[in-house]
Amino acid sequence: EAGVAQSPRYKIIEKRQSVAFWCNPISGHATLYWYQQILGQGPKLLIQFQNNGVVDDSQLPKDRFSAERLKGVDSTLKIQPAKLEDSAVYLCASSLRLAGATDTQYFGPGTRLTVL
Amino acid sequence: KQEVTQIPAALSVPEGENLVLNCSFTDSAIYNLQWFRQDPGKGLTSLLLIQSSQREQTSGRLNASLDKSSGRSTLYIAASQPGDSATYLCAPEGNQFYFGTGTSLTVIP
Numbered sequence: 703e704a705g706v707a708q709s710p711r712y713k714i715i716e717k718r719q720s721v722a723f724w725c726n727p728i729s730g731h732a733t734l735y736w737y738q739q740i741l742g743q744g745p746k747l748l749i750q751f752q753n754n755g756v757v758d759d760s761q762l763p764k765d766r767f768s769a770e771r772l773k774g775v776d777s778t779l780k781i782q783p784a785k786l787e788d789s790a791v792y793l794c795a796s797s798l799r800l801a802g803a804t805d806t807q808y809f810g811p812g813t814r815l816t817v818l
Numbered sequence: 819k820q821e822v823t824q825i826p827a828a829l830s831v832p833e834g835e836n837l838v839l840n841c842s843f844t845d846s847a848i849y850n851l852q853w854f855r856q857d858p859g860k861g862l863t864s865l866l867l868i869q870s871s872q873r874e875q876t877s878g879r880l881n882a883s884l885d886k887s888s889g890r891s892t893l894y895i896a897a898s899q900p901g902d903s904a905t906y907l908c909a910p911e912g913n914q915f916y917f918g919t920g921t922s923l924t925v926i927p
Contacts, residue, residue, distance in 0.1 A: 706861070744822070744907055744916075744918050744919050745862070746917070750914065758914050793861055793862070795861075806867055807852070807864060807915070809854075809861035809862040811859075812860070
C-alpha cells in the first residue's frame with residue numbers, strides 16, 4: 703500500500719512570497735489533515751477535511767493560509783504572503799475515519815519550509 | 819484547549835533497559851489516545867492507539883496505558899534497542915488531536 707505523498711520536500715522562500723504544498727493521501731482514506739510542526743514542538747492541527755468538506759479549521763490563520771481538497775482526494779495548502787514565523791515542517795496525514803469511527807492517522811514525510 | 823505535557827523531554831539509556839515515557843493531558847473528554855514515533859526529518863508513525871474505553875494496548879515490546887480520569891498515559895518500552903532512538907509523541911483526541919512536545923529517546927549501544 704502506497705503511503706501519504708507530499709511535495710515538495712523542501713522549500714526556501716523570501717518573506718511576503720507565496721508557497722503551496724501538495725498532499726496525496728492513501729487511496730480510500732476519507733479524512734485528510736494538515737499539521738504545522740515548528741522546531742522543538744509537537745504538530746499543531748491546521749485543518750481537517752472529511753472527503754472534500756472542512757471539519758475543523760479553527761487553528762488555520764485564514765488571513766494568509768488557505769487549503770482545499772477538490773474531489774475529496776489530494777489537497778493543497780497555500781501560504782500567501784509568508785512570514786518568518788511560518789518556518790516549520792508541514793505534515794499531511796490521512797485516515798479512513800468513517801463516520802464515528804476511530805482509527806490511525808498515517809503521516810507523510812512532510813515539507814520543510816524556510817522563510818528568509 | 820487541551821494541554822499535553824510529556825516528561826521527560828529527553829532520555830538517554832543503555833541498550834537493554836526497560837523505560838517509561840509519561841504523558842499528561844488536561845481535558846479528560848477524549849475519544850482515544852495515540853502514541854507516535856518520529857525519526858529525524860521524517861513524518862510520524864503510529865505505534866499504539868488506545869480507545870477511551872480501554873486501559874491499555876500492547877504491540878511487541880511496547881505497552882501503553884491510559885487513565886482517562888486522571889489525564890495520564892504511559893508508554894512502556896521493554897528491552898530497549900538502539901533502533902528505538904527517536905522522538906515519541908502522545909496525542910489525545912477530543913474534538914481534534916493535540917500533540918505533546920515529545921520525549922527524545924537515545925538508546926546507547
